[in-house]
Structures are given as C-alpha cells and as structure tokens.
Amino acid sequence: MKIWYLLIALILFSITSLFIGVKDIHPLDLFSMTEDQAQIMLISRIPRLISIIIAGVSMSIAGLIMQQLSRNKFVSPTTAGTMDSARLGVLMAMILFTSASALEKMIVAFAFALLGTFIFMKILEKVKFKDVIFIPLVGLMFGSIISSMTTFIGLKYDLIQSASAWLQGNFSVIMTGRYELLYLSIPLVLIAYLFANKFTIAGMGEDFSLNLGLNYRRVVNTGLIIVALVSSVVILTIGTIPFLGLIIPNIVSIFNGDNLKKNLPHTALLGAVFVLFCDILGRVVIFPYEIPIGLTVGVLGSGIFLYLLMRRKAYE
Numbered sequence: 297m298k299i300w301y302l303l304i305a306l307i308l309f310s311i312t313s314l315f316i317g318v319k320d321i322h323p324l325d326l327f328s329m330t331e332d333q334a335q336i337m338l339i340s341r342i343p344r345l346i347s348i349i350i351a352g353v354s355m356s357i358a359g360l361i362m363q364q365l366s367r368n369k370f371v372s373p374t375t376a377g378t379m380d381s382a383r384l385g386v387l388m389a390m391i392l393f394t395s396a397s398a399l400e401k402m403i404v405a406f407a408f409a410l411l412g413t414f415i416f417m418k419i420l421e422k423v424k425f426k427d428v429i430f431i432p433l434v435g436l437m438f439g440s441i442i443s444s445m446t447t448f449i450g451l452k453y454d455l456i457q458s459a460s461a462w463l464q465g466n467f468s469v470i471m472t473g474r475y476e477l478l479y480l481s482i483p484l485v486l487i488a489y490l491f492a493n494k495f496t497i498a499g500m501g502e503d504f505s506l507n508l509g510l511n512y513r514r515v516v517n518t519g520l521i522i523v524a525l526v527s528s529v530v531i532l533t534i535g536t537i538p539f540l541g542l543i544i545p546n547i548v549s550i551f552n553g554d555n556l557k558k559n560l561p562h563t564a565l566l567g568a569v570f571v572l573f574c575d576i577l578g579r580v581v582i583f584p585y586e587i588p589i590g591l592t593v594g595v596l597g598s599g600i601f602l603y604l605l606m607r608r609k610a611y612e
Contacts, residue, residue, distance in 0.1 A: 302565035309572040314341050318584045339472045347475040348575055349568045351530050354481035356567025357488050358526040359541020361519045364499040364556050368431045372541035373527045375432040377439035381412025382531040384446045402528050410524035464590035465535035477533050484522050492557035539597025546604050
C-alpha cells in the first residue's frame, strides 16, 4: 500500500469536504470571501475537517494497538467494551457532577474506559478457547452488559436521551469551541509511535517479551491507557464511530504485514481517508440533509468486516 496514494486521497477529500454544505461556497470564493462565508469556514467547516482527521487517525491507531496487544485481528475498542465503558462513564459524570466541564467528563469517562478495557483483557487471560472469532464475541457480550447498565441507569435518572446522544457519531455538531478536546489525541498518537516496537514485541506474548528484557505489564498498560484516553475523547466530542478501529488495521495488515511501527502511518492515513469519505457520502446522499457518520461508517464498515471474515474462512 503506497503511502503517497493515501496522502493524495487525503488532500483531495479534505478539499472536497470544505466546500460541501448547505451554504454554497466555491473554491474560487476563497479569493473574495464575504464575511458570512469566512465565518462558516472558520467556525464550522475547518473545525469539522480537523475533527474528522484526528478522529479517524486516533481511533484507527487505537484499534491497531488493541489488536497487537490482544493478538487478535477482530478486537477493537468497539468489540472490547471500551466504548461502552466510556459511555457509562460520561453518564455517571452527568449524574454525580451535574455541572461538570468537558474535561471533567473526559476524566471520568477515561477511568471507566480504562477499567472496562482492563476487565476485558483479564477475561481474555481466563478464556481457554482462544478462537479468533470467539474472543470478539466475548467482548461484544461484555460491551452489551455495560450498555444495558447504561440504559438502566439512564432510565432511572431520566437521562436516556442524553445517553443516546453518544450512541451514534455525528460531525454536524462540530464547531469552534466544541472540538478542541480532540487535540489531546495528537500526543497520544505520538506516544503510540514511540512505543510501536515495544507493542510489537508485547504482542508476541509475555514469555517472549520477558526473554527480550521488556517490561511486559508496563507496555501493555501503556497501550491500554492510550486506547482508553482516545476512546473517551472521541466519545465526548463526536460519539461512537463503529468498526473503524477494527477494519482499518486489518486492511493495512493485508498489504503490509504485522509490523506495528511500519503500519502506523498507513493506518493513520487510511483511517482519516475512510472517515472523510464516509462523511462526504453522508452529506451528499440526501443533500441538504445529512446522515450521521456513525450510520455511514457502520454500514460500510459492517460490509468490509463481513468480507474480512469470509476472506479469513477462504484462506484457512
């Protein structure tokens, strides 16, 4: 997979994204923009583009880290209960701290997401039947239990509509002042790149890592903290984007193999390109209305996921 093709696609989709919307703005208008057009660009469309790219990059890399550490190609924040745990954390923050800021909600969501991910990893250690498909099924069941708890608590405290707001990702609400929390994902992505070789070694197992002098537990915990933080930030600003951390690393590994450090740039770019494409598709299908990103990514992602399952069965 040539990285230049992904860069060109990212640039083209980014330019296209800036000029799609109810307010008609053409590329030539950049040289003589009215005040209204400039405000729309600065307050809505540029923040939206930045949030799409950051969310696509960070969630794809979070999925890649989880797959490497769990040694399972079908594990991601969506199929391991991480996103469901973060959503429960946001709900608990709303109940316990009624006037909590976005940062305070993120801290609570991070704590719940990290706890949920640790519990899932502990469950993996206890599971004896480690079939590739069985493990994510366990994660989906675990996530469903947490999601049921969220629904129950939301109904009890009359917050079910607020809880449902995080069920589906939506970039239409993104504007200046509502997306800046996503910038926290950038240093996390850089840390993931610095730890890439250690994550690769840790993915080979605890005994192998210890023989090479690697502190296995510390590396795994670092990876899980990155995944939990990224999931919490994305949940709070955009919502759930299903299948993204699952399919993108798998597509990249088909072409590039399983070297995490080599795959990180490709995974980041392909994740951003895929989310941009899905967002543009959602904005033009029923123009001037808009399909939420969670729906478009869910439909396309589920189709790709089924293809990956069938491809695995064909090559067994």
